Amino acid sequence: MTPRLALAGVTFTHPGADRAALRGVSLELTAGEIAMVAGAAGAGASTLLLVATGLAPRLVGGTLAGSRTIGARRCGIVFARPWTQLTGLCSTVEDEVAFGPASLGRPLAEVRAAASHAIRQLGIAHLAGRDPAHLSGGELQRVVVAAILALGPELLALDDPAAELDPAAADALYALVPSLAADGMTILIATPDVERAARVATRALVLEQGTVVADGRPADVLPVTEVGSLARAAGCPPPYPLDVPALLARIAPDAGGRAHDSSDAPPAGSGPDTGAIAR
Amino acid sequence: MSGWDLRIEDVRYAYAEVEALRGVSLAIRSGESVALVGKNGAGKTTLTRLLVALIRPAAGHVAVGDWDVALRRPDEMARRIGYVFQHADQQLFARSVREDVAFGTRRLGRHGPVDAVLEELSLASYADVHPYDVPAPLRKLVALAGVLAMEPGVFVLDEPTAGLDRSQRELVVAALRRRSALGVTVLAVSHDLGFVAETAERVLVMESGRLAADRPAREFLYDARALAALGLRPPATAEIGRVLKLPDAPIRSEEVAAAMRGVRWKQNPE
Numbered sequence: 001m002t003p004r005l006a007l008a009g010v011t012f013t014h015p016g017a018d019r020a021a022l023r024g025v026s027l028e029l030t031a032g033e034i035a036m037v038a039g040a041a042g043a044g045a046s047t048l049l050l051v052a053t054g055l056a057p058r059l060v061g062g063t064l065a066g067s068r069t070i071g072a073r074r075c076g077i078v079f080a081r082p083w084t085q086l087t088g089l090c091s092t093v094e095d096e097v098a099f100g101p102a103s104l105g106r107p108l109a110e111v112r113a114a115a116s117h118a119i120r121q122l123g124i125a126h127l128a129g130r131d132p133a134h135l136s137g138g139e140l141q142r143v144v145v146a147a148i149l150a151l152g153p154e155l156l157a158l159d160d161p162a163a164e165l166d167p168a169a170a171d172a173l174y175a176l177v178p179s180l181a182a183d184g185m186t187i188l189i190a191t192p193d194v195e196r197a198a199r200v201a202t203r204a205l206v207l208e209q210g211t212v213v214a215d216g217r218p219a220d221v222l223p224v225t226e227v228g229s230l231a232r233a234a235g236c237p238p239p240y241p242l243d244v245p246a247l248l249a250r251i252a253p254d255a256g257g258r259a260h261d262s263s264d265a266p267p268a269g270s271g272p273d274t275g276a277i278a279r
Numbered sequence: 280m281s282g283w284d285l286r287i288e289d290v291r292y293a294y295a296e297v298e299a300l301r302g303v304s305l306a307i308r309s310g311e312s313v314a315l316v317g318k319n320g321a322g323k324t325t326l327t328r329l330l331v332a333l334i335r336p337a338a339g340h341v342a343v344g345d346w347d348v349a350l351r352r353p354d355e356m357a358r359r360i361g362y363v364f365q366h367a368d369q370q371l372f373a374r375s376v377r378e379d380v381a382f383g384t385r386r387l388g389r390h391g392p393v394d395a396v397l398e399e400l401s402l403a404s405y406a407d408v409h410p411y412d413v414p415a416p417l418r419k420l421v422a423l424a425g426v427l428a429m430e431p432g433v434f435v436l437d438e439p440t441a442g443l444d445r446s447q448r449e450l451v452v453a454a455l456r457r458r459s460a461l462g463v464t465v466l467a468v469s470h471d472l473g474f475v476a477e478t479a480e481r482v483l484v485m486e487s488g489r490l491a492a493d494r495p496a497r498e499f500l501y502d503a504r505a506l507a508a509l510g511l512r513p514p515a516t517a518e519i520g521r522v523l524k525l526p527d528a529p530i531r532s533e534e535v536a537a538a539m540r541g542v543r544w545k546q547n548p549e
Contacts, residue, residue, distance in 0.1 A: 040444065041414035080415070080442065138319040163442050166319050166470050168510030192416065192444035219548070226445055226473060226532070227515045233536035236544045244518045251523075252543040 002071040003028040004155045004186040005052050010066035011210075012051050017062075021047040023210040024066070029155070029188065032181045036197040037190040038222055039207035045190035048207065049157040052188055053077045072186065076153030080160035082140040085147075086132050093135075093143050094119065094128040100151040118146040121176060137164035145173065153185065160191045174200050195225055198242050218242065282309035282464035283344035283359055283432045285330060290339030292325055299325040300336070301488040309344075309432070312455070312465040314475040314496065317485035318510060323468040324365065326485065327435045330466075331356045343433065358387060361426035365437040365468075367418040371410040376402060376421050379410050383429040391428035400424050400450050416442050420450065427454060433464040440474045452477045472514040476500055476530040484509065497528050 005028065012022040021044045029035060029052075037045040050056035053075035057064050079085050090096040098115035106114070119125055122142045127135065132143060141164040148156065158177075162170035170193070177200045181187055189197050198204065198218040206214035206221055214221035219242055224232065228240030231247050241247040285307040292300040299322045307313050315323050328334045329341050332353045341348040343359050361383075364370050373379035377393060380402075384391030397403045400420045405413050410421055419442060426434065434455065440448045448471075455465055455478050469475055475482065475496060482499040484492035492505070499505065500517040513521065516535045520528060525538040 041416040041447070136319050160442060166510060167472075167512060169319075171512075192442060192447075194445070223445075227519075229445075230516070230519070230532045230536050231544075233533070234539035234542060236542075237546055239548065241548070244515050244522075246548065247519065248522060250545050250548060252545050254543075 001030060003030050003069070004033075004072040005029040005188075006067075006069040006071065007051070008067040010051060010064065010068055012047060012056060012064045013062050014047070014056075015061035021210050022051060025051075025210070025212055027205065027212065027215065029186050031154070031184045031186055033203060034177055034181050034187045034189070034201045035203040035205060036194075036201035036218065037188065037205045037207060038194055038197075041192075043207040044210040045207055046159050047210075048205075049077060049159050049188060049190055053155065053157045070155070072153065072155035074151060074153045075155045075157065076148035076151050077157040078141075078145050078148050078159060078161050080163040082137065082144040082164060085144050086140070091131050092128065093124065093130050093132055096132045096143060097147045097150050100147055104151070114150045114152065115146075118150040121149060122146040123172060138166060138169055141165055142169065142173070149180070155186045155188070156180065158187065158189045158191070160193070161189070162191070162193060162196065170196060194222055195227070195243050198222060198225075219246070281432055281462045282311075284309050284342075285433065285464065285466065286340070286342040287326070287329070288340040290326075290329060290336045290341060292322075292329065292334065292336050294325075299488055300329075302339070303485075303488070303490050304339075305483060305490055305493065307464060307466060309464055310459070310462040311481060312459045312479050313467070313481045313483060314479035315466060315468045315483050315485060316470070316472075316475065316509065316511070317491070321485040322488040323485050324437055327362070327437055327466065327468055330433075330435055331360050331362045333362075354386070357383065357429065357431070359431060360433040360435055361429050361431035363423050363426050363434070363436040363439055365441065367415075367422035370422045370425070371418060374409060375407050376410055376413060376424075377406040379421055380424045380428050383425050387429060389430075391430055393428050396424045396427045399427070399454055416444065416447055419443060420447060423451065423454070427458075431463070434458060434466070436465070436467040436469075438469055438471075439467055440469065440471045448474065470511070472500060472506070472511055473516070476514040476516050477532065497530050500530050501528050 008026050010022060010025045011020050013020045037048055039045050054070050056062055087099050090099055097118055098111050101111045101114045119128055122145055124142050127139055162173050174196050177187055191197050201218050204218040204221050205212050224240050225242050227243050227247050231240050236250055241250055288304050290300055290303045317323050329336055332348050332351055371379050373382055381393045397406055402420055402424055410418055439451055459465055479496045482494055482496050500513055501521060503513055506513055516530050516532055519535055529535045529538050
C-alpha cells in the first residue's frame with residue numbers, strides 16, 4: 001500500500017527564520033493510522049502538520065529540503081484558532097461546511113450530502129442555519145472540523161483541535177477520531193493535551209527542536225504526564241502510567257485480593273467520600 | 280501586595296437579544312482563590328469583564344474593595360485588578376517580550392519586577408524576541424507575566440491554562456499559588472479542573488447566566504454527579520482519591536501522592 005505520507009530526511013525552514021523548524025525528519029504514515037505529535041512549544045509539531053499536508057512551503061513560504069511524498073489524494077488541516085479558517089463568504093454554517101466540496105466542483109446533491117454528513121458527525125445540526133460570524137469559539141471549532149471532513153481528506157491534520165472546546169465537547173471530538181481512522185483516514189494530531197490524544201492515538205512521535213526523538217506506541221514513548229508524575233511521586237516504578245486507569249492498574253492487590261474499588265459509579269453522597277484508604 | 284474583596288450584587292447584562300447574566304450576586308473575600316466554571320456561553324467571561332469595567336452592567340452593582348466599578352474606567356481598574364484574556368493575542372503589542380511585560384507596570388508609574396517575572400515563567404530567553412515570534416502557548420505566559428509584573432491585589436484570569444502543556448501549566452499554578460500565599464485574590468475562569476484542583480479553594484458554577492452553585496473546591500471536585508451535569512469529569516487527582524478512598528478527599532497532586540505513599544506497586548504494566 002502506498003503510504004499517505006512519506007518524509008525522508010526532511011528539513012524545513014520558515015521564511016526569514018535563522019534556524020530550521022524541522023530537521024532531518026523521516027516518517028511514513030499509512031491509511032487508518034492515528035499519530036499524535038508531542039513536544040514542547042516551538043518543537044515543530046505545528047510545522048510538521050503544515051509540511052505533511054503540503055501547505056508548507058507552498059502557502060506559507062520557506063524552504064524544504066529532503067524528500068516528501070504525499071500519497072493522500074486530499075489533505076485537510078484544522079487549526080487551533082478556528083476563526084482564521086472561515087471562508088468569510090458564507091452566511092450560514094451549512095453553506096460554510098458545503099463550501100469545500102462545492103469548490104471541488106462536485107454535483108450539488110453530493111455537496112449537500114457531504115455537508116450534512118459532516119454536520120451530523122460533529123453534532124452541530126442545531127447550528128446549521130446560524131451565521132458563522134456569530135458563533136462562540138467552541139462552536140466555530142466544530143464547524144471548521146466539519147468543513148474539513150466534508151472535503152473527504154485521506155490525510156487529516158488536527159492542530160490542537162479542541163483548544164476552544166469545553167471538556168465534554170473535546171471528549172466528543174476525540175471520540176470521533178477512531179471512527180474516521182476505521183474508514184481509512186490517516187490522522188495526525190498535534191496538541192499539548194497529551195492525555196486526551198493518547199487515548200485515541202495508535203502511534204506517538206515526540207519532537208525536540210525539530211527532530212523526531214521518539215516514535216512508537218504512546219505508552220512507550222510519551223513524556224511523563226501529570227498522572228505519571230503523580231505516580232512517580234507516590235513511589236511507582238517506571239514506566240509511569242499515562243492516565244488514571246493505567247495508574248490504577250499498576251497498584252498491586254492487597255492481601256484481600258482487591259486493589260481498589262474500580263466501580264465507576266459516583267459516590268453515594270454528593271460530598272467527598274472520606275472513607276479510609278482500602279488497604 | 281494584598282488583596283481586595285470583590286462584590287457583585289444582582290447584576291444583569293445582555294448582548295443584543297441574548298441575556299448573558301440574569302441577576303448574579305456573589306462576594307469573594309480578599310485573599311480567596313476562586314474558580315468560575317460552567318459550560319460555553321454560561322456567562323463566565325461576561326462576569327469577569329464587568330469586574331474590570333470592560334463592559335457595564337444593565338442593572339446591579341459591582342465593587343472591588345471600596346471602589347464602585349461604575350465610577351471607574353478600565354485603566355483605573357488596572358490598578359487593582361490584573362486581567363488575563365483568554366486569547367493572549369488580544370493583549371500583546373510591544374516589540375519585545377520584555378517591553379510587553381514592562382508596559383503595564385510602567386503605565387501605573389511603577390517599576391514592577393519585570394525580569395523576576397520573566398524568570399519565574401521561564402521566559403527569560405525570550406525577553407528580546409518579538410511577542411509574535413514566540414510560540415502561541417508562550418504568548419499566553421507573556422500576557423500573564425505582564426499582569427504579574429503589575430503586582431495587582433486581584434488576578435482575574437480567563438482560561439489561563441488553555442493550550443498550555445504540562446510544564447507551562449505547572450509554571451502558572453506555581454505563580455498563582457505564590458500570589459495567593461501573599462494574600463492576593465484570584466478569580467479564574469477555567470474548564471481545566473486539574474488546574475482548579477491545584478489552585479482553588481472555592482468553586483462558583485455558572486449556568487445560563489445565573490450562579491448555580493457555590494461550593495468548597497474539595498467537595499465539588501469529588502461530586503462526580505454535579506460534574507457530569509456540567510459535562511465535566513473529575514480531575515485525575517480526585518478520581519484517584521475517590522477510587523482509592525483516600526482520606527480527607529485530597530485534590531492537589533502533592534496531597535494525593537502523599538496519601539498514596541503506602542501503596543504497593545506492580546513493577547511493570549500488564
